[in-house]
Every structure is written in C-alpha cells, then in structure tokens.
Amino acid sequence: MYLSKGLVKFLLVIFLLTQFWGLSLLFPKKLDSANLTNVSDSLSNNRLSFRGELSGAHAAGTAVINLNTSSSPGDSRNTSTGSAALMENETIQVGANNPTNIVRTIESASRVVLSAGITNAQSDDAMVVATSSAVHTVTFTPVSTIASGAFRVLIPSSTEANNDGYPDKDGFDFSTTAPTVSCLGGGSNISFTGVSGTASTSAVQVSTTWYHSFECRYNGTGASPAAVTMYIGTPSGGKLINPSPASTTRFPGQADSYTFRARHAYGIAQSYANVDETLGTIGVVEAVRVTATVSPTLTFQISGRAASSVNCGQSQPSTVTTTYNTVPFGTSVTTTAFADAGQQLVVSTNAAGGYSVTASESAQLTAWNVTATPTIPDATCQATPCTTTTPQTWTSTSYKGFGYTLEDVNGDAVEDTKEYANGYRPFGLTAVQVMRANPAGPVDSDIAYVCYRVVVSGTQQSGDYENYVIYIATATF
Amino acid sequence: MTKFQFTNKSQFSNPKHFKLFSVWFLVFGICLVFGAWFLVIPAKAQTLSLGLWPPILEVIIMPGKSITQAYTITNSGEETIINTKILPFEPSGEHGNISLGGPTSTEVGPLQNEPQFSFDNANLSLGKPFRLRSGEVAQVILKIRIPENCPEDDYYDTLLFNTPPGAKIGQSVSRQAGTIGANILLTVSKDGKPLKKGEILEFGLQRRLLCIGKGVSLTCLIDSLDPLEFLLRVKNTGRAFFKPFGEISVGGLLGQKGEIEILPENILSQASRQINGQCQTEEKIYPCPLTWQPKFLFGPYQARAEIKVADSGSAINGHTSLNFLALPFKLSLTVIVAILGLILIKNRLRIRT
Numbered sequence: 005m006y007l008s009k010g011l012v013k014f015l016l017v018i019f020l021l022t023q024f025w026g027l028s029l030l031f032p033k034k035l036d037s038a039n040l041t042n043v044s045d046s047l048s049n050n051r052l053s054f055r056g057e058l059s060g061a062h063a064a065g066t067a068v069i070n071l072n073t074s075s076s077p078g079d080s081r082n083t084s085t086g087s088a089a090l091m092e093n094e095t096i097q098v099g100a101n102n103p104t105n106i107v108r109t110i111e112s113a114s115r116v117v118l119s120a121g122i123t124n125a126q127s128d129d130a131m132v133v134a135t136s137s138a139v140h141t142v143t144f145t146p147v148s149t150i151a152s153g154a155f156r157v158l159i160p161s162s163t164e165a166n167n168d169g170y171p172d173k174d175g176f177d178f179s180t181t182a183p184t185v186s187c188l189g190g191g192s193n194i195s196f197t198g199v200s201g202t203a204s205t206s207a208v209q210v211s212t213t214w215y216h217s218f219e220c221r222y223n224g225t226g227a228s229p230a231a232v233t234m235y236i237g238t239p240s241g242g243k244l245i246n247p248s249p250a251s252t253t254r255f256p257g258q259a260d261s262y263t264f265r266a267r268h269a270y271g272i273a274q275s276y277a278n279v280d281e282t283l284g285t286i287g288v289v290e291a292v293r294v295t296a297t298v299s300p301t302l303t304f305q306i307s308g309r310a311a312s313s314v315n316c317g318q319s320q321p322s323t324v325t326t327t328y329n330t331v332p333f334g335t336s337v338t339t340t341a342f343a344d345a346g347q348q349l350v351v352s353t354n355a356a357g358g359y360s361v362t363a364s365e366s367a368q369l370t371a372w373n374v375t376a377t378p379t380i381p382d383a384t385c386q387a388t389p390c391t392t393t394t395p396q397t398w399t400s401t402s403y404k405g406f407g408y409t410l411e412d413v414n415g416d417a418v419e420d421t422k423e424y425a426n427g428y429r430p431f432g433l434t435a436v437q438v439m440r441a442n443p444a445g446p447v448d449s450d451i452a453y454v455c456y457r458v459v460v461s462g463t464q465q466s467g468d469y470e471n472y473v474i475y476i477a478t479a480t481f
Numbered sequence: 482m483t484k485f486q487f488t489n490k491s492q493f494s495n496p497k498h499f500k501l502f503s504v505w506f507l508v509f510g511i512c513l514v515f516g517a518w519f520l521v522i523p524a525k526a527q528t529l530s531l532g533l534w535p536p537i538l539e540v541i542i543m544p545g546k547s548i549t550q551a552y553t554i555t556n557s558g559e560e561t562i563i564n565t566k567i568l569p570f571e572p573s574g575e576h577g578n579i580s581l582g583g584p585t586s587t588e589v590g591p592l593q594n595e596p597q598f599s600f601d602n603a604n605l606s607l608g609k610p611f612r613l614r615s616g617e618v619a620q621v622i623l624k625i626r627i628p629e630n631c632p633e634d635d636y637y638d639t640l641l642f643n644t645p646p647g648a649k650i651g652q653s654v655s656r657q658a659g660t661i662g663a664n665i666l667l668t669v670s671k672d673g674k675p676l677k678k679g680e681i682l683e684f685g686l687q688r689r690l691l692c693i694g695k696g697v698s699l700t701c702l703i704d705s706l707d708p709l710e711f712l713l714r715v716k717n718t719g720r721a722f723f724k725p726f727g728e729i730s731v732g733g734l735l736g737q738k739g740e741i742e743i744l745p746e747n748i749l750s751q752a753s754r755q756i757n758g759q760c761q762t763e764e765k766i767y768p769c770p771l772t773w774q775p776k777f778l779f780g781p782y783q784a785r786a787e788i789k790v791a792d793s794g795s796a797i798n799g800h801t802s803l804n805f806l807a808l809p810f811k812l813s814l815t816v817i818v819a820i821l822g823l824i825l826i827k828n829r830l831r832i833r834t
Contacts, residue, residue: 067726067794108726109791117791119726119742303532304661305558328529328558329647331655347657355536356766357746360578366646369655406655435581437573444576444757445767456655472646472656478639479536480577481664481747 040144040282042231043266045157047138047246048239052260052288053171054134055248056084058098059114061128065121069098071114071132075252078129083173083249086113096134099126100170107134133170137179137243140236142218144266146190146229148280152271153226155187156278157234158215159244159286160262161206166214171248175262178205178216181242184235187220191230195223203236215265216244221276246288259287302359304477305350309453315346316411316424316455331456337469339462340401346455349475351417351439352448357480358441359450361417364474365431369406369458371467380460380469382430383407392432395422398457405430406458406471415450416442428457431473444480529644529659530558539747540625541668541675541721544633547626549601552663554621554642556613564610564643565621567598570664571637575714575755577746579664581639596636596667597626627669635675635721635750636667666747668721675721677790681799682753683714684786687770690810699800705778705809711741711771713786715797716753723748725756725797727788731773734781739773745791756788778807 057079059072072078073086087110090096095104099122106119142157162172169180185201199221207217218236237243250260268280308326309315320326321336324345336343353359369380383405385396395409408431409424417439422429438454441447532555542548554563573580600607601622613619623640639662646656668675685692685699687710692701703709715725724745731739744759746768757768783804788797 065789065794065796067789068791117726117794120728120787121789121794121796301532301534302536302661302663303530303555303557304659305528305530306657306659307528307530307558327527327647328659329644329657330650331657332650332652333654334652337653350530353536357577357768359536362581369653371653437578440576440578443768458653467653468649468651469653470649470656472658474643474646474658474660476581476641476660476662478579478662478664481537481572481579481637481666481749 040146040266040268040280043144043282043284044142045159045264045284045286046141046143047286047288048141048243049136049138049246050286050288051136051246052084052089052254053136053246053248054084054089054096054132055082055171055173056086056132057082057129058126058132059128062098062122062126062130064123064125067108067118067121068111069116069118069122069132071116072129073114077252079131081173081248082129082131083252083254084132085252087116088113089249090116090134094134096132098122098132099124099130102126131170135169135171136246138237138246139239139243140234142234142236142264142266142284143231144282145231146226146268146280148226148268149229150226150268150270150279152221152223153279154219154221154269154271154276155232155234156217156219156265156267156269156276157236158208158210158217158265158267159236160264161214161216162247163214166216167205169245171245173248173250175214175247176216177245177247178203179242179245183218183237183242183244185218185220187222187232187234189230189232190222190224191228193225193227194229194232196220197223199223201234210265219276221271259289262286262288302353302355302477302479303351304361304475305348306475307348307350309346309348313346315344315453316409318342318344318455318457320345333456333458337458337460339460339464341459342401343458344455346453348413349439349452349454351441351450351477353441353479354446355479356445358444358447359439359477359479360437360441361439361475361477362435363408363431363438363454363476364433364435366472366474367433369469369471371465371469374465374467376465377463378465378467380458380464381405382432383428383457384430385428387427390427390429392430392434392436395427395429397426398428401459404459404461404464406456407431408454408456410438411453411455413451413453415447417447417450417452424455435474435476438475441480528558529561531556531642531644531659531661533642533661533663535663537664537666539666539722541670541673542625542627543671543673544627544631544669545629547624549622549624552621552623552640553618554613554661555618556615558615560612560614561644562610563613563619564645565600565605565607566641566643567607567638567665568641569637570639572749572752572754575753577754579637579639581641581662594628594630594632596631596638596669597628598638598640599624599626625665625667631669633670633675633720634668636665636669637749638665638667639663640665666722666749670721676719677721677723678717678719678795679723679725679748679788679790679797680716680718681713681786681788681797681801682716683712684784684800684803685712686710686803686805687712689805699803701803701805703778703805703807704811705807706811707778709773709775709778709807711773711784711786711803713743713756713771713788714753715748715756715788715799717748717750719790720750722750724791725788726791727786727797729771729773729784729786731782731784733779735779737775737778737782739775741771741773743771743788744768779809781806 109117160175162175167178385398387396390396407428410418570579646658689701729741758771760769
C-alpha cells in the first residue's frame, strides 16, 4: 500500500498531539476549586406545608370552617386551595391571632371540622396554616484540603417574613426557634469537637435568591477529608418549616423543587471565604391523603345445641337436639317437669357503636288441631313482675307456661339482670333486647345461649303446639 | 427373590414371607384409615350465619333526587331463603338502639310523598324472597328515591333480611327466624343545611353523695376517692340527626385541670342520647364512660360541657356547667375509726396494767 508524504506527516502530527494529551491526563493540574461530591439533603418529612385561607368571615366559636378553593386567593401567599392537602388529626391554625386547633374531620373539598371552635373571629381570606417541619440531613464529601475551615449549607428562604413560623410559598421558613446545627464525620483530620454549629436566618444572598445559612466550623488539617453529615434541626427542637405550594395549581403528589448549596470554606484567617460549592435539589411534595376505611360489618349467627348439653345451668333432654331454626320440645313437654332446651346466638361487628339483638314471638305456643285451650300461655314465673323486660325466679312447675332466659358465654352481651341467675321471662309480641355490645363498640364473637323453658298444666289438651321467635340483629346508630 | 403368593396362610412358602406380608398389610390398613380420615369432608353444623355490609347508612339528599347503595349479604351457614323488607324505626332508649314497628308494621313507602325504596338488581325485588346458598355472597342494590314533594324531614328505616322459621315437624316446637338489619338515616333537605340544634338535658355526676340546687346552681358533694364519672344527656331539638362533638372541661380551685373528649354519635331528630366519652387505641375509637381520673380529688371544682353540632358548629346549650365539692369522707372515716380503735386498745392495755 502506498501512502503519500503529506498524509504521513498529517498522521504523525495527530499521533504526537495524542501523546501529549495522554501525558496531560497522567499529570493533571491541581485546581483551586472543586465540587463537593455525593451531596444530598434528606428531609425527615418532605410534605409541603399547608397555607390556605378562609372563604368568608367566620365567627368566634365556629368549629366548621370553609376553605377557599379558588385558584386566585385573596392573599397571594395562601397557595393551598381547598382541603385536599390537609390530614385529619393534624394541628392547624386558623388566623394569626388564634391558638392552634386540631382537624377533626374533612367533610368535603372545602369544609373542615375542627375539634374546637375558633377563639377569635376571622375575616374573609384569613390564613389557615398547617405546618410541615423537617430535620434536614445534609451529606457531602469534601474534596479540598482546608485546615480549620468550615462547611456551610445554604437553604433557600423567602424574601419576606422568612422566620415568622408560617410557611412561605418560595422557601423554607426559619421558624421562630432557630434549628440546632451539628456535624459528624469528615475523617481523622477534621474535628467538630467543641465547636457548635450556627444557624442564621436569611443570611446569604446569591444572585437574587436569599438563603438561610447553616455552618459547622472544624479544627484539624483537613487532609484526606471523608464524608460529612450535617443535621439541621432536631426531632424535638427547632426545625425548618417546609414551604407551602409554590402556586395554587399544585395537585396531590406534585413536587416543588428547591436548590440548596453545600460549601466548603476557608477558616477564619481567610474570613471563611468559599472554596468549593455543589448545588443540590430538595423536592417537597404536595401531600397525598391516603385513607383506608375498614368497612363496618355485622354478622349474626344462630345455631342449635346438642342433646344433653347444659345451657343456663339446665340440662337439655337427651331426646332434644335443637337446630338454628327449631327447638323441638316434642314429648319432653310434661306437666311435672320443665322441658329445657337452648340455642346459641353469636354476633360480631366492627361498627363503632356496637350492635343490638332483639327477640319477639309471633304468638303464644299454639296448637291448631285442638279446640279447648289451644295455647300454652307465656310464662308468668312465680313472682311478679314477670314481664318481657323483667325476669323472675321460675323454679316451681306449678307455674305453667313458655319462657326463656339467657346466659353469657363470651363477652358481656347479656345484661346482668337478664341472666339466668335472675330467672326467666316471657317473649312478647314487641321485640325486646336480648343482646348488646357492652361496652358499646366493636365486638368479636359475643356469644350467648337462649334457654327456652316450658311446662304445661294437667288440663292442657294434647296436640302439637308451636310458635316462632324472631331474632333481629342490627348495628346501633 | 421374595415373592408373595396371595393364597391361604398355609400356602406361604416361608413364615418370614407371611410376617412381612402381615406388616405390609397392617401399614396399608393404617394408611387407608388415616387417609380416609383426612379425606372426610368436615361436616358443617346446621347454622344460620348471615353477614351484612354496611350495617348503617347516613344520607342527606334533596327532594327529587335518588341514590343507590350496594349492600353485601354473606351466608356462612346453611342454604336459606332470604326475604327483604324495609321497616321504619324509632330510637329505643338513649344508647343508639332501635325499635322497629313490630310484626304488624306495614312496609314503608306507601305514601307518594315519602322516600321510595326499591332494588336496582335485575333479578331481585324488594319484598320477594331469594335463595342464598351456603357460602354465597349476594349484592343487593338499594335505590332510594325522594319524590319532589317529599317534606324536608328525617326518615329512619331499617332494611331487613329475614330467614324463614323452621318447618313444622309434627310435634310441639318453637321455631326461630333470624333477621339481620341495616339502619338507614335519611335527611331530606332542599339546601343541604337542615336545622340542626340540640340541648343538654342533663349534666351531672354518676356517683355523688349529695346534690343540691337545680340547673346552673346545681352543686354536688362527692368523695375524693370515688371515680369522677359524668352523666351527659343531649336532646336533638332540630329537624335532622347530628353528631355532637366537644369536651367536658374540669377545673379545680387549686389549679387542677382535665378534659374529657366526647364521642360523636348520632342523635336522631327529637330524640335524646346519653353521651359517651371517646377512647382510642391504635386500632379503633370506641365509646367509654365520661370519666376523669386525677390522682386525688380535693376541694371545689367546676365542670363545663362545651359541645357543638358537628356540621353547623352551633353550640349545644342547656345545663352546661356543674359545681361539685370533693372531700375525703371515706379516708376521714377510716382515720377516725383507726384512731378510735387505737384509743380503745390503749385504754384496754391501761386497765390491764
């Protein structure tokens, strides 16, 4: 292959230039300024603060407030619209001259119920504030060796009222209590011992933006610096207040981003002049209200009891097995002994107010195929008053009729005065309560036995007597 | 090679073979029995077991509008027939219980200007029975239509799912019918802002030694060691049900302070309700007595019931304050008895000596 002279010269020049460039990579020039690496700012709570306003004037004592849902608020600082970003049970302040309150219920996109009425009346467009504060954990790795220098973090602040304790739409509020600053790490040649961090509100301006300044000065040579962590604020102390939405068009889940600056500066001899700087981004997100509703349910169960089982202290005859819808006394009904049989009722509900079970009968036990005395009367017990709501002792078979009593098996569903120790009572045509949640509220498997008792007189005509008992379970309102 | 010959015992060529066969047979038999035991389908006891969601529905609706609500009924028991009906109810007592019209009540909705109920299901109609198999979950779509001329008022009804009583069995029998119901609290209002107001009927102490005076001048005497439990009854004097909210604040002359938050529970129109306190765990909010439990009560106190209507925020007035004096009667009595006992013992000892 033949190459022209010119081409060979050109390739030679290119080769030499490449070699010089390669050599320059082997011996790079040390820069005076560089970027800090691995810079981040983690917020313990990255939710935007809420700063909305009232719609209309609100009188003192009002506990239901209406929020402005307009995208053009009366006060341009109040950029949270409606109640979408509020949470139940969070602290809220209605107007600057009122104490804090609690959000009890969020009724609609604009209506919020507070736990207490507002102390002082508020005019239309008065601010409504729910602050979100966060501890900032800023991490970075220095690259320069600076003896007895300082690390400084700048967090954007608003240009006005940036330390009044109310959220601002264009920066973090310093709060009324200065956040504590502390630093860790830095390696063996950087020591933060004995040097406390400082926090200064809106102390630094870069271009047109103002920043809160947080600084940790250190002792040591600063050689071979390692990662540094700066904490701004403490969980129980002063913290920066997150901004409110930058505009009224924010929707749940949308973030506003802010640029913070991490700096590595000289020490006091050079007036803490800045050396290295890296910019980072903080994302603050509009709240997403997640609600999980456990739907209330009610379950009601009736089941039979086995032959010879003991219910309410009485043995069920060996010939009688009850089912969920029949109590077949059969031939156990006599004139000289009680026929006792039972059923089991079970109720569960997670309804807040609990439940109630009532019972009523269709009629007295009645035989349709007899003419004389076709009914077994409802129990009259052996003491008075023996009514559908008041049980009485019934131990003598001289007192005829059909009645019932109750036994608590699980929970406290039966009123103490209605338990079998206090005797029996008749069913009535009007429903009366037999079980209820005690204490009122959700229950898991309240169980009670209903124990039926019948004894007939010697003149009771033979026949098949029957009635039906209706149990109704409802949740309390 | 071992070989089984399935013939008479005497025909096993080797007694060892017979022994081995016996062991195999035994193992096989045991496996068979256990297998059968595990394969047996568990018998389900005869049970009526119905579940209902939601058990309560609260609606504010304008005349001329209609809404639908899906109810889920679950049958965890035997296959059964379900019948449906809607009955009006009234509050029974002051604890949120209901009293249905009773067996003789007619179904609601016969009047043209009252709320009308129907099912929106293609295959189900209100008042007509349907079969619900064991384990089946049925969804019933209840439609509530409010006629244009329906008066602005509250309407309280219960949607009932009945099962039929057991069959006649040719002997003396009491038959049972199980019913599960869902309450419906309906407020018909043209502007969505019905008149909601209430009045405190009674504000007192559950355990007290003595009370004198009436109304705002009511003053009670209690023992310092007794628990302080308040009784608060509120009547709904408006036209629509509401939930009260607020607290009872207690203050003592010696600077003691306490607050008891009340539980927002429905008070139906023209009915009264005994108010519960609000207790809370991580899992649930539940009613509890209106109790304040300081370490030791002493001196004069004043309690104030600061209650409001949830939606309107209007204050519920009436007997809102209560004065009481706590003194250590039981403790004093114990000390006096102890001193007298000591004096008695001392005197006895002196007489002996």
